[in-house]
Each structure stands twice: as structure tokens, then as C-alpha cells.
Amino acid sequence: MSRDAYESTRRRLNGKQADTVARLTEAAVVVLREHEFAGLTVRAVAATAGVGAATAYTYFSSKEHLVAEVFWRKLQASPNLEGVGPDPTARVLSVLRNIALLLADEPQVSAAVTNALLGADPEVQLLRDRIGFEIHGRLATAMEPGGSPEVLEAIEMLYAGALLRAGMGYGTYAHIAGRLEASARLILEHP
Numbered sequence: 001m002s003r004d005a006y007e008s009t010r011r012r013l014n015g016k017q018a019d020t021v022a023r024l025t026e027a028a029v030v031v032l033r034e035h036e037f038a039g040l041t042v043r044a045v046a047a048t049a050g051v052g053a054a055t056a057y058t059y060f061s062s063k064e065h066l067v068a069e070v071f072w073r074k075l076q077a078s079p080n081l082e083g084v085g086p087d088p089t090a091r092v093l094s095v096l097r098n099i100a101l102l103l104a105d106e107p108q109v110s111a112a113v114t115n116a117l118l119g120a121d122p123e124v125q126l127l128r129d130r131i132g133f134e135i136h137g138r139l140a141t142a143m144e145p146g147g148s149p150e151v152l153e154a155i156e157m158l159y160a161g162a163l164l165r166a167g168m169g170y171g172t173y174a175h176i177a178g179r180l181e182a183s184a185r186l187i188l189e190h191p
Contacts, residue, residue: 023049024045024060032067037111040067041063042060061122064119064121065119065123067116088143089189092155096159100173100177101177151187155187158180
């Protein structure tokens with residue numbers, strides 16, 4: 001496991017602590033499948049993970065922090081496909097589709113991530129920044145070298161808006177991913 005895998009928003013983790021955090025994030029997904037975001041509590045997640053509530057709170061300040069960490073870990077574990085193929089438009093569309101579909105098969109988790117990432121918790125802000133930086137890097141690498149910063153910003157705005165719409169229930173993540181690709185193609189092919 002890489003050193004980054006032991007990194008937490010609240011503190012550096014040793015192996016045992018990293019295992020506890022992994023169990024908590026996995027348990028959060030289990031609880032979300034049953035109770036959705038409104039019914040999620042750090043205590044319920046701790047119980048599902050077999051961890052004391054006080055221990056869980058040493059790692060996660062809130063349920064929003066916990067759910068943001070779930071998404072961060074899924075993003076980090078997802079393949080980084082931006083270098084595939086010679087066509088920059090196809091590469092950018094591949095990155096967008098990959099990220100948009102990360103949670104497509106987990107609608108309760110997807111909706112919870114939308115809620116969590118809008119939170120004001122300082123740890124959520126840190127994870128939101130990390131997530132944004134990661135997505136920015138993937139998109140920037142997928143674009144042509146020296147690509148337009150304005151086009152990149154437009155694609156990032158499009159992505160954020162599309163996932164917010166999906167999280168608000170205006171379509172499934174699979175449907176939104178298709179619409180995101182079509183809209184991004186318009187921006188990329190007609191800047």
C-alpha cells in the first residue's frame with residue numbers, strides 16, 4: 001500500500017489505523033445502501049464496521065467528511081485513462097465518463113456524495129479541494145499540450161454541474177454521463 005493510502009484529512013495513519021479507516025469507509029457504503037444519506041450516522045457506520053463510535057470520530061468529524069472520503073477513495077482507485085488514444089477529445093470524454101460513472105451503480109452513495117461535498121466541514125473542504133485538483137489534473141493531461149485554460153475551465157464547470165444535476169435526481173448517472181459527453185463534445189469541437 002502506498003504512503004498516500006495512509007494519508008487522512010485529519011492525520012497521518014499507520015497500517016492499523018489505515019485498516020480502521022478502510023473498514024469505516026466500506027461500512028459507510030453498506031449503511032448508505034440501506035438508509036441513504038438522511039439515515040446515515042457515524043455511530044451506525046462505526047457499529048457496522050465493528051469500531052467504537054469514539055474511534056470513528058477520531059478519523060471523521062462528520063458524516064459528510066466520511067462520505068467525502070468514500071468518494072475520494074473511489075476516485076483514487078479508479079483507472080486514470082487520460083492518456084489512452086491520440087485524439088484529445090476522445091481522451092477528455094473518456095476521463096469525464098469514467099468519473100461520472102464512478103458511483104453510477106450505487107445511487108444511494110451517489111446522492112450522499114453530492115450532499116456531502118456541498119458541506120462546510122473543513123475536512124470536507126480539504127477533500128473537495130483534493131478531488132477538484134485530481135479531476136483538473138486528469139482533464140488537463142487528457143487535453144492537448146498547451147490546451148486552452150478557458151476550455152479546460154468550461155469542461156470542469158460542465159462536469160460539476162452535470163454531477164450536481166445527477167445528485168439532485170434530474171437523471172441517472174448513466175444518463176447524465178451521456179449528456180455530459182455530448183455537451184463536452186460541443187465545447188471541445190467548437191471552442
